[in-house]
Amino acid sequence: AQSVTQLGSHVSVSEGALVLLRCNYSSSVPPYLFWYVQYPNQGLQLLLKYTSAATLVKGINGFEAEFKKSETSFHLTKPSAHMSDAAEYFCAVKLSNTGKLIFGQGTTLQVKP
Amino acid sequence: ETGVTQSPTHLIKTRGQQVTLRCSSQSGHNTVSWYQQALGQGPQFIFQYYREEENGRGNFPPRFSGLQFPNYSSELNVNALELDDSALYLCASSLGREGQETQYFGPGTRLLVL
Numbered sequence: 001a002q003s004v005t006q007l008g009s010h011v012s013v014s015e016g017a018l019v020l021l022r023c024n025y026s027s028s029v030p031p032y033l034f035w036y037v038q039y040p041n042q043g044l045q046l047l048l049k050y051t052s053a054a055t056l057v058k059g060i061n062g063f064e065a066e067f068k069k070s071e072t073s074f075h076l077t078k079p080s081a082h083m084s085d086a087a088e089y090f091c092a093v094k095l096s097n098t099g100k101l102i103f104g105q106g107t108t109l110q111v112k113p
Numbered sequence: 114e115t116g117v118t119q120s121p122t123h124l125i126k127t128r129g130q131q132v133t134l135r136c137s138s139q140s141g142h143n144t145v146s147w148y149q150q151a152l153g154q155g156p157q158f159i160f161q162y163y164r165e166e167e168n169g170r171g172n173f174p175p176r177f178s179g180l181q182f183p184n185y186s187s188e189l190n191v192n193a194l195e196l197d198d199s200a201l202y203l204c205a206s207s208l209g210r211e212g213q214e215t216q217y218f219g220p221g222t223r224l225l226v227l
Contacts, residue, residue, distance in 0.1 A: 004155075032212045043115070043203055043218040044156070051213040090155055099146060099210040100169055103155030 002027045004093050006104035014112050019063075019078040021107050023091030026072065031093045033074045034101065035065055038088040047089075050074060061085070086111045115139060117206050117219035125225045126194050134189045134222045136204035142217075144168070144210045145187040147179060150201040150221070162187055163210045199226045 007022040025031060032051050036044040048059025055067045065076045074091060088108050092101045116139035126132050138145055144163045148156035158171035162181035176192040185206070191198055201223050205216035 034215075036218070043117075043119075043220040044205075045115070046215055046217070049213075049215060092155075094212045098169060098212060099144060099161045099163070099207070099214075099216075100158045100171065101146070101148075101156070101205075101216060102158070106153075106155050 002031065002093050002095060002102050004091050004102055004104035006089075006091050006107050008107055009105065010108045010110065012110040012112060013081045015083055016080050019076070019081045019085065019109065021076040021089050021091075021109065023065075023074045023076065023104060024072055025074060025091075025093045027093060027095065029095060030069075031095055033065075033067060034092040034094070035059065035063070035074075035076050036090045036092060036103075038090065038106075040087075044090065047076070081109075081111045083111050083113065085109060115206075115217035115219065117204065117217050119202075119204055119219040119222050121222060122220070123223045123225075125227065127227050128194055128196060130194050130226075131190065131192045132194060132224060134191075134202050134204075134224070136187045136189070136206075136219060138185045138187070138206035139217055142206035142208055143185050144207045144214070145181055145185065146205045146207070146216055147187070147189050148203045148205065149173075150203060151197075152200070156203055159189070161210065168210050194226045196226050199224060 035047040146161040147159040150156040207214040
């Protein structure tokens with residue numbers, strides 16, 4: 001069965017510091033991987049997705065993620081945090097033959113001034 | 114803005130009642146998926162509709178049902194509401210049902226069951 005684990009339910013960084021949000025997946029076949037962001041009282045916005053074209057994926061707002069098959073990971077990074085990055089971040093996996101997104105529990109990112 | 118709209122934005126119901134939530138897909142999208150997001154949790158897949166037919170269902174009881182219309186808008190119906198049904202309900206539209214297709218989410222409907 002497919003699953004997603006996000007390590008760390010809360011991550012706190014200072015403004016300007018590196019952001020690293022961890023995501024590990026479990027899948028018997030190569031999956032498609034997604035990162036979404038959710039601001040308070042809003043829906044989910046796509047940050048980036050991996051579809052096997054390239055292992056390093058660049059997304060919006062300066063975020064990027066690297067697919068590492070050997071580690072079954074798809075960690076999200078941003079070199080320099082901004083106050084506006086404070087939100088809930090979700091990693092999700094989807095198989096090629098299904099439309100179902102399987103989400104992790106989410107990581108709340110706090111950015112301190 | 115994803116172009117996906119949902120109504121109503123908020124809703125309060127009592128146990129045992131029935132509720133209908135609505136979703137308007139992004140222009141050109143023929144697939145809609147519904148998710149339930151309980152407080153502090155990630156979204157859970159309820160079901161997906163592709164060209165008016167159900168195309169997969171998550172671990173939700175039959176009292177959760179849906180429809181997709183010829184214009185690809187959609188409804189989620191929940192009968193016999195329970196307290197645990199209180200959640201944010203999200204719909205997402207996509208261009209197709211294949212795995213690599215991005216799902217674009219609406220703002221959600223927050224349902225409170227008393």
